[in-house]
Amino acid sequence: xxxxxxxxxxxxxxxxxxxxxxxxxxxxxxxxxxxxxxxxxxxxxxxxxxxxxxxxxxxxxxxxxxxxxxxxxxxxxxxxxxxxxxxxxxxxxxxxxxxxxxxxxxxxxxxxxxxxxxxxxxxxxxxxxxxxxxxxxxxxxxxxxxxxxxxxxxxxxxxxxxxxxxxxxxxxxxxxxxxxxxxxxxxxxxxxxxxxxxxxxxxx
Numbered sequence: 523x524x525x526x527x528x529x530x531x532x533x534x535x536x537x538x539x540x541x542x543x544x545x546x547x548x549x550x551x552x553x554x555x556x557x558x559x560x561x562x563x564x565x566x567x568x569x570x571x572x573x574x575x576x577x578x579x580x581x582x583x584x585x586x587x588x589x590x591x592x593x594x595x596x597x598x599x600x601x602x603x604x605x606x607x608x609x610x611x612x613x614x615x616x617x618x619x620x621x622x623x624x625x626x627x628x629x630x631x632x633x634x635x636x637x638x639x640x641x642x643x644x645x646x647x648x649x650x651x652x653x654x655x656x657x658x659x660x661x662x663x664x665x666x667x668x669x670x671x672x673x674x675x676x677x678x679x680x681x682x683x684x685x686x687x688x689x690x691x692x693x694x695x696x697x698x699x700x701x702x703x704x705x706x707x708x709x710x711x712x713x714x715x716x717x718x719x720x721x722x723x724x725x726x
Contacts, residue, residue, distance in 0.1 A: 527553055528553070528557050529708070530555075530558055531561075532681070532705070532719070533652065533654075533681060534561060535705075536679055536704065536705070536719055536721055537562070537652070538652070540650050540678070541562065541565055542566060542650040542651070543565065543566050543567075543646070543648045543649065543651040543652065544565050544566070544586075545568055545569075545638070545653050546568070547569075547593040547653070547655040547656065548570070548572075548655065548656045548658070549569045549571050549576070549580050550580075551576065551579055551580075552656075554654050555567040555569060555584055555585050556583070558652075567584065567586030567587075568586050568589075569584050569587070569589070570588070570589050570591050570592065570593050571588060572592035572616070572633040573602065573604060574590060575604075590633070591634050591635070591636050592633045592634065592635045592636070592657070593637075593663075593667060594636060594663050594664065595663040595664070595666040595667040596635070596667060597634075597635065597636055597640055598634075598635045599632055600632070600634075601631075601632060601633075602617070602630065602633045603616060603617060604616040616658065617657070617660065636667070637668065638664065638668035638671060639667060639668055639670040642668075642670075642671060647676075648676060648677075650676065650678055651676055651677050651678065652678060652681075653668075653677055653680045654681050654682075655680070655681070655682040655683070656683040658683075659685075661682045661683065661688070662688065662692050662695060665680075665682075665692065665695055665696065666695070675722075679722075680701065681717055681718070681719045681720075682718060682720075683717050684715070684716065684717075684718060685714050686715075686716075689718070692718075696720055700723045701720040701721065701723065702720060702721055702722070702723040703718055703719075703720055704719050704720060705718070705719040706718050
């Protein structure tokens with residue numbers, strides 16, 4: 523994603539009045555949690571950042587608790603691929619879905635992957651949650667890992683980054699939990715990459 527300070531304000535037009543948690547997958551060097559916390563000081567913020575350098579960056583800034591863990595569909599160990607970035611933290615774009623053979627000057631780092639359903643039991647429970655997920659191609663896996671939260675209605679609003687070639691499967695998955703694609707944004711210069719906000723639909 524092209525990072526823009528304060529970009530989480532895009533959520534405010536859709537923000538559910540009873541939101542209790544703001545869950546951030548892949549905060550990297552962003553300030554989404556700070557933006558939300560300033561607007562909604564009673565909301566609990568929790569973040570999951572597997573990249574050790576990004577985690578260290580966020581540890582003293584994040585307005586809540588942050589863990590050096592990855593979001594995934596189940597509890598497992600994952601290989602985080604960190605592309606070469608010439609020392610520029612803004613262009614690391616690490617991912618557990620990258621192929622190290624296709625990356626120049628990349629390094630790998632073993633990280634713990636967790637399902638949000640399990641993290642809710644461990645750190646929550648997460649209720650009336652807003653999800654912000656920007657985890658470089660692993661968004662669908664993270665959504666599969668919160669099936670119980672989605673089924674129970676404990677997730678109220680979702681923003682995620684995705685790509686043209688991945689989006690249809692994500693939308694189909696969320697449709698079964700009564701989520702509706704509501705607002706597409708952050709499309710500038712992204713070569714088929716964009717963010718989509720999903721809101722809860724009206725029950726039939």
